[in-house]
Amino acid sequence: MTDSPEVVVHRDTEVMAHATAARLLTALADAQAARGTASVVLTGGRNGNALLAALAASPAREAVDWSALDIWWGDERYLPDGDPDRNATQAQQALLGKVGVDPARVHAMPCSDGAFGADVAAAAAWYARELAAAAGPGAPHGAPAFDVLLLGVGPDTHVASLFPGHPGFAARDAAAVAVTAAPKPPPTRISLTVPAIRSARQVWLLAAGEDKADAVARAQAAPADGEVPAAAARGRERTLWLLDRTAAGTA
Numbered sequence: 001m002t003d004s005p006e007v008v009v010h011r012d013t014e015v016m017a018h019a020t021a022a023r024l025l026t027a028l029a030d031a032q033a034a035r036g037t038a039s040v041v042l043t044g045g046r047n048g049n050a051l052l053a054a055l056a057a058s059p060a061r062e063a064v065d066w067s068a069l070d071i072w073w074g075d076e077r078y079l080p081d082g083d084p085d086r087n088a089t090q091a092q093q094a095l096l097g098k099v100g101v102d103p104a105r106v107h108a109m110p111c112s113d114g115a116f117g118a119d120v121a122a123a124a125a126w127y128a129r130e131l132a133a134a135a136g137p138g139a140p141h142g143a144p145a146f147d148v149l150l151l152g153v154g155p156d157t158h159v160a161s162l163f164p165g166h167p168g169f170a171a172r173d174a175a176a177v178a179v180t181a182a183p184k185p186p187p188t189r190i191s192l193t194v195p196a197i198r199s200a201r202q203v204w205l206l207a208a209g210e211d212k213a214d215a216v217a218r219a220q221a222a223p224a225d226g227e228v229p230a231a232a233a234r235g236r237e238r239t240l241w242l243l244d245r246t247a248a249g250t251a
């Protein structure tokens with residue numbers, strides 16, 4: 001696991017989205033050149049969706065073979081299929097419906113009107129099994145070595161759906177966990193766990209806007225094993241904070 005996160009500060013939110021899109025296309029194209037395949041973990045939220053829109057608009061988007069990309073999610077709001085608040089719905093509209101993804105490689109988290117109904121714990125356990133199957137035997141924590149795992153950072157320092165002081169943050173025995181009574185609506189969610197996040201080769205934390213400045217400062221000062229979820233998000237090879245000036249506190 002990386003000890004020292006790197007920090008890149010962009011002029012504003014728009015520049016950050018486009019620069020991060022270029023960075024991500026390069027990282028995924030490099031992974032595909034090296035191994036013939038790549039994997040990415042998407043995030044929801046404002047910065048995650050701005051990135052997806054920038055990817056869709058990029059003239060370089062076909063540098064990635066979208067059909068040879070596994071797409072996972074760091075978290076999901078446990079809502080009916082197609083609900084506009086689902087991270088998967090937003091990703092489909094912003095990007096996935098515009099590029100040639102292989103539907104079999106788009107690993108959406110379950111929805112509340114699917115096979116598991118209201119049983120979000122069973123839904124999270126299923127996603128953990130999907131991750132473990134992709135990771136193969138012997139993978140620590142049953143999670144794949146994702147090439148790039150994206151995380152938006154909430155104003156309270158939450159990442160994925162791991163909220164400060166909430167039980168999901170402490171989950172260590174599976175790659176995915178059910179989250180109930182989340183402090184941010186909707187209350188019922190599924191999230192990757194800290195060990196699953198730390199299985200990624202690269203973890204990129206995205207934060208733009210004045211309301212994120214305090215969270216960024218606190219997360220960068222907290223110990224990696226503290227109760228500040230964003231501080232615990234580390235990649236095996238690289239941890240990268242991608243900020244705009246307001247979130248970095250340098251505006």
Ligand SMILES: O=C1O[C@H](COP(=O)(O)O)[C@@H](O)[C@H](O)[C@H]1O
Pocket residue numbers: 043044045046047048075076077087151152153154155159160161184
């Ligand atoms: O609810 C969520 O919030 C976080 C952060 O969202 P933001 O709009 O404050 O940037 C997001 O990363 C997560 O995926 C999402 O489910």
